[in-house]
Amino acid sequence: MFKGLVGLVTGAASGLGSATAQQLVKQGGRVVICDLATSSGQETAKHLGENATFVPVDVTSEQDVRNALQVTLDKFGRLDVAVNCAGIASAARIYNFKKEQPFDLKTFQRTVEVNLVGTFNVIRLAVGLIGKNAPDNDGQRGVIINTASVAAFDGQIGQAAYSASKAGVVGMTLPIARDLSKQGIRVVTIAPGLFRTPMMEQLPEPAIKQLEASVPFPPRLGHPEEYALLVQSIIQNPMLNGETIRLDGCIRMQP
Numbered sequence: 001m002f003k004g005l006v007g008l009v010t011g012a013a014s015g016l017g018s019a020t021a022q023q024l025v026k027q028g029g030r031v032v033i034c035d036l037a038t039s040s041g042q043e044t045a046k047h048l049g050e051n052a053t054f055v056p057v058d059v060t061s062e063q064d065v066r067n068a069l070q071v072t073l074d075k076f077g078r079l080d081v082a083v084n085c086a087g088i089a090s091a092a093r094i095y096n097f098k099k100e101q102p103f104d105l106k107t108f109q110r111t112v113e114v115n116l117v118g119t120f121n122v123i124r125l126a127v128g129l130i131g132k133n134a135p136d137n138d139g140q141r142g143v144i145i146n147t148a149s150v151a152a153f154d155g156q157i158g159q160a161a162y163s164a165s166k167a168g169v170v171g172m173t174l175p176i177a178r179d180l181s182k183q184g185i186r187v188v189t190i191a192p193g194l195f196r197t198p199m200m201e202q203l204p205e206p207a208i209k210q211l212e213a214s215v216p217f218p219p220r221l222g223h224p225e226e227y228a229l230l231v232q233s234i235i236q237n238p239m240l241n242g243e244t245i246r247l248d249g250c251i252r253m254q255p
């Protein structure tokens with residue numbers, strides 16, 4: 001299905017990004033796995049075989065992302081799709097009145113730096129390479145896919161930083177899609193609900209059970225493969241553009 005397609009996936013050592021990289025390769029594409037040097041990205045790439053390669057990347061670094069794009073060009077000759085899955089979670093209330101302690105500013109800044117600024121950094125640099133592609137019959141040169149969260153819309157207690165970072169990703173989706181429309185590059189954001197990934201598995205199993213019960217249908221955490229399936233549909237469907245899609249089993253997070 002994706003024969004000849006080249007994808008770059010950030011956060012691809014783990015969870016949603018790893019499932020996405022696997023799906024792209026399974027469908028005949030080739031993929032550049034970008035994740036922190038300390039991640040298991042090397043093993044992920046090895047597992048996927050000759051059509052995957054790992055590049056250590058911190059998405060907040062201009063130099064790292066430029067290097068990953070150079071490797072993409074050298075190894076695979078082009079770039080068609082960039083999927084932003086790198087992200088971090090944080091949880092704290094805006095003010096701890098018992099300890100008279102405000103939300104740690106560094107934590108807020110770091111969360112926004114990785115989730116929002118990192119995503120922006122990858123997009124602004126990746127489209128330079130995608131824009132070099134010859135347009136297809138529709139005039140399309142490529143696709144950008146971002147990962148927000150339902151927390152962008154209904155953030156829970158303690159999620160001020162995380163929600164702000166993800167709302168930023170939702171907010172920039174339309175203007176960037178407009179910026180890129182002349183080049184035929186689409187921009188679509190996925191807002192996942194609750195998915196079973198290492199990020200989620202930090203929670204104790206009873207807490208996960210409780211979360212699962214709060215999903216109307218199906219009453220379980222999403223499988224990372226279900227996220228990857230939406231990535232595939234977005235790539236395949238040229239009318240999807242400038243939009244954020246919730247993928248959440250109808251969940252609306254409670255306070």
Ligand SMILES: NC(=O)c1ccc[n+]([C@@H]2O[C@H](COP(=O)([O-])OP(=O)(O)OC[C@H]3O[C@@H](n4cnc5c(N)ncnc54)[C@H](O)[C@@H]3O)[C@@H](O)[C@H]2O)c1
Nearest residue numbers: 011014015016036058059086087149192194195197198199
């Ligand atoms: N799992 C969920 O339920 C869920 C729900 C909504 C949104 N999300 C979002 O989906 C994305 C993927 O999450 P996941 O659940 O797969 O988490 P995960 O922790 O399993 O994977 C995230 C990956 O991002 C990498 N990463 C972190 N900081 C990075 C940086 N600065 N540069 C490069 N890579 C970096 C990590 O090393 C890790 O491999 C995140 O943006 C997350 O916020 C997840």
Ligand SMILES: *[C@@H]1O[C@H](CO)[C@@H](O)[C@H](O)[C@H]1NC(C)=O
Nearest residue numbers: 003004028029048049050051
């Ligand atoms: C790599 O991709 C090529 C071309 O699509 C394919 O023929 C080959 O089987 C793939 N290799 C693996 C290990 O998936």
